[in-house]
Amino acid sequence: ATRWYMVTAGAPWNPMKFDPNGVRETYAKMFLTMWNVYKFHADYAALDGFDPDAQTVEVGKRSALDRWILSRLHTVAAEYHENFTNWQFHKACRDLEDFIVNDVSNWYVRRSRRRLWDEADSHDKLACQHTLHEVLETVCRLVAPVSPFMVDHIHRNLTGTSVHTANWPLGIPGTLEGATADAWDEDAAQATAELPPQDLALEQTMALVRELAEAGRRIRIDGGRRQRLPCAQGWIVAGPDLSEFHDLLAEELNVEAIRVENDLDRFQRIELAPNFRALAPKARSEVNNVAQAIRSAEDPESLLAAINDGGADVLGVMVEASDVEVKRVEREGFAAQTVEAEGESLHVSLVLDMNDTPALLSKGMARDIVRRVQAKRKDLDLAIEASIDLEIWLSNAPEMMPTDEQWVATETRAAGCVFHGSNDQAPSDAEQFEVDGTIVHFTVN
Template sequence: MELMQHVGSMISNANPWDNLKFDIEGVAECRKFFGTLYNTYSFFALYANIDGFTYSEAEVPLAERPEIDRWILSELHTLIQKVDEAYAEYEPTRAARAISDFVQENLSNWYVRLCRRRFWKGEYGTDKIAAYQTLYTCLETVAKLSAPIAPFFMDQMYRDLTKATQKENFESVHLSHFPTAIKGFVNKSLESRMLKAQTVSSLVLSLRKKEMIKVRQPLQRIMIPVLDEVFKQEIQAVSDLIKAEVNVKEIELLEDVSGVLVKQIKPNFKALGPRFGKDMGLISKAIQGFNQEQINQIEKDGTITLDISGKSINLTLEDVEISSQDIPGWLVANANGITVALDITISEELRNEGIARELVNRIQNIRKDSGFEVTDKIKVQLQKENTIEKAVIANEAYIKSETLTNELIFVEELKNGTEIEFDELQTKVIISK
């Protein structure tokens, strides 16, 4: 495995014909890729075995699959085209990086994260079958695309997948047919709005981290300035995904940010210097003099034209660095021309829900450590603690549903309970089937 990772890291860091010194960071990044892919396969295998999924059902038509399925399949077929072109041009490094980005950012960090409930909750119906078929297709295709540069790992994964389903009867991934990109699966509009959802979510999560507010703690609202009507429609289309991913109740789209958000701009000297040389000083001074309207224009259009000493200068977002001032009770961040403001005020109701989510996490961990099956129904006994009891009463149905709890009771004292602690709160719990 270590040798495989080092070979993979060399190809993902540089072309095989280039001289390359041993790079421990490159190996670590490659280890992350293999680990992420293996964990994604393990997640799939766990629940596929529980539900007896063998790809024996009829293919769920693309149009009948949820949007999140159609998105990842669009990204998959875009990836097939990129990798096929890279191999054809003898660019295995470009292929390796594209595959790595797809697996880590799109498949694992987004698709599986947002869809995990579809695999472990609900009846074995069309939606769950579509989820299994979609994830299986992604894993099988990644194995084929990666086989030329990670031959042993991908052959093992491919044979494990096809042995269970008999979907293909090739003895090895290296004897199978290389994937073909199908235009009908590619939806650039869908990819665009999902990228916006990923950007907004990343910004909100970074603000949570900055303020040390855990994701399990619900927050009330984020504000997003609207750049244009298309942007507004794209955010509205993915608003539920964003709210679920960052644990926020509301998204408010701002048509007019004047008086709400004050943006600041400064030159990106690293980008300006090589392009403009001796004119950089005048251009930098002009950028620092931008008003809010000009800042909004370059954010919206991605470009702006200036007249500097009779010369027409075209600037892009890469030439500047835009930030926003925090406002009382809010944190603000920018990326890729998108601004988000996060309301960090935590009401008592939000606080109680956060406690309930922390408790769910502890119960799930104890279930796992106790060797319970994921389908086992349980009884939960908690030692009385006023703050926790109040939060449980307010969120009892949610806690029971998430943990498959049939009975949840408080007792004065648990002598043999497991101690749990979070947010300066302490109690004991006993869990039984």
């Protein structure tokens, strides 16, 4: 961590004041994240008896998520190498750290967890394991020149060999003299490069998907809706075809379904406001009454249509288009945000249905319970495959659907899962938390 901090803290030609807190932050952000990604892969690989040499999956036959992270690995590795050759070590390491933290951990691993939770063997599960193995192996080789110790341990566990005897992912020039020369033999290096295929179009599409996911989080924050409470529907308005990522985006946004909509006006209504500068001279003493009548119109769409059709009589005053200002706002129960597609002058809107139903409230509560129980399993240091007995007490809670109660049991690996009635008393040593006014107690044994 100290070596990585010293490289990333500033350009090598600038003076730097050493900060121990910076080392701690680097350790927590970069190296603990990388170790957790490795442990995630290693734990499930051990459970499944994964052998990277026994059965391979061609990159072209893997999911779009797999192909995306491998393409990002190619792009980041190439830029890392280029920055090293230009003495931009700080930029190279910062970009690689961002890749490990944001692309690999916060997106790829988080979106792939359920693929490895499935106990049955599958092509998709195998593809995910191969992808994680390849990403970790290449990242270890890239990190090794700067921070050699932890990545050597990981690389030895992944491949059985030291990272310091492995080939550079961008290829080798062929001879020791070539490696130490001012300029590499680029043809020889390219011929021996060990990088996955690059797909820049896929990278651009996934960037838009992630922008929409972030827009969805902002919608929830602005609307005061917690992340684990699902929405019935979401709509993508305009933009490129993202149908391949609808399921991924629906899971990330926590909506039941994602659909495409071409007309944003479907989710909007108009509000009329008076333009006092134009209205006051003609309305005179009645200007405030006319203004209030414009604001409180029962059918603003019809009033606006009449105004645009030549004028409308409002309390004896002929109101024209220049006398009003038109605003478009979301219809009640909907919320939207707009993002710009990367590399294109194209705006894409995301609309979420913010209305609640008993089924949605039940699912939301089940997901909050699962999160807390999983955190308790972690505190107890339980093995991934270990079963538990779970008891839950709810107070002032939405009605829990039987399917959601069963889902809680399955997700938490509960051999026995009991939901007690609201009149039952929880034991004094039960864990407790509150969600939107609902008090939840639970015990794990």
